[in-house]
Amino acid sequence: MKGLVLPALLIALAEVGARLHGPSDVIAPPSQVIVAFGEAIRNGSLMLATRDTLIAAFGGLTVGAIIGLALGVALGLSRTLDRVLELPVEVLRPIPSVAVIPVALIVLGFGYGLEIAIVAFACVWPMLIFARAAVAGVEPRLLEVARALKLSPWATVAKIVAPAALPRIFVAFRLAAGVALIVAVTVEIAVNPQGLGAALMTYGQALRPDLTLAFLVWVGIVGFALNQGLLLAEARLFGGRG
């Protein structure tokens, strides 16, 4: 409850400040933001934009996470592969995902494909790096136990490597999910005319600070809910471990 004191105080201050300042094209008092929020829900624009952004974010997250996980596990298991791919990975990884937009735009044009591709590009790296470290960090003694029991390579991955690495891989997935939402909204703000990012741009340029702020707060709520949901899943899945 104490955590709510400061936000409530700031909202109250914003309300008073905005009202004293009078009508404005750049800021709106929280009460008007709430009204605009209700309007966006009623006319369906909020849900439509949210749906578009989440489809792109989850689509990209899924593609990126699968590629990153597969590469990370392979690199974690094989020293040779790790050395062969080290340079390409280290060269591609620092490229800001936004910098890929022009190339992706030429290849894919506007729409989901563009956004999913860029989100996937951004999500590959945290998954790859974490999965590689998680797999390479599996207790060597456990791998020796697998050898002593003559487990097949497949059984070793399924029974030893995957369960040992899974908690850290899930952390990577949670981080990648946060990255996915950020990058999806960024791509929408930069070029893609759909989703929450595009709505933010449109209302900002239309001098509707109430709607712009309503969407901004909503983006925060969606991101928060996403992270909380994944934290909860993490606690449920791996919380019991000593």
Added chain:
Amino acid sequence: MTASILDFRDVRLAYGDQLVLGGLSFSMAPGEILCLVGPSGCGKTTALRVAAGLVAPTSGEASFAGAPIKGPRRDVAVVFQDYAKALLPWRTAAGNVSLALEAIGCPRRERPGRIAALLDRVGLNGQDQKFPGQMSGGMQQRLQIARCLAQGPAALMMDEPFGALDAMTRQDLQDQMLEIARATGATILFVTHDLEEAIYLGDRVIGLKPHPGRIGVEIKVDLPRPRDQVATRESPAFLALRRQLYDFIHGAEGKAK
């Protein structure tokens, strides 16, 4: 003389230009308990790893049941010293034993009964739903032994299994191990740095010399079984063997310096 189950013939092992085992030759009779002792650097753990098929010798021949050792075998189980690292922390005690049963292809419906029997054998009855992290060191090592027994091994390779345990727990586990050896007839190669433990457990003790590892002394232990933590350890025969081994080890350490 009975046919031997484990045979080392002039086994040498080098890492790079460092010779760890400098030509080991010995053999073990089925059902025998052989203890390897020696100062650090004498290659006793390495010798055990060769016997378990975890490393291949550079030259010489190591064979088990008449066949050259080409790699790990399911009828040879390894009890590692660091039990905490050798157990799956995300599986319960029952699940950890199950791992070995899964490896040997034991049908799913037979597993619960066998797991219960194995946990009972090592004194962990009623602990099947505990995770390793919730168990004491002694219990964890018991669990690892249960998993090894689940393989139905003809031989157990035990690498300083009780080295990290407190004295009381260690004695309990020594007696339990002897009881398991008696009941299963398993051949046991036991590595330890504790001379008294080696004499107490072994039918035979081999003392290794370091740099490179080679056999320095071989002692037959003729103490009667079952052995007793108090009576055996204070018997004159035990004390005489201990003296003999102690003199050898400290002689070897003195010369190594």
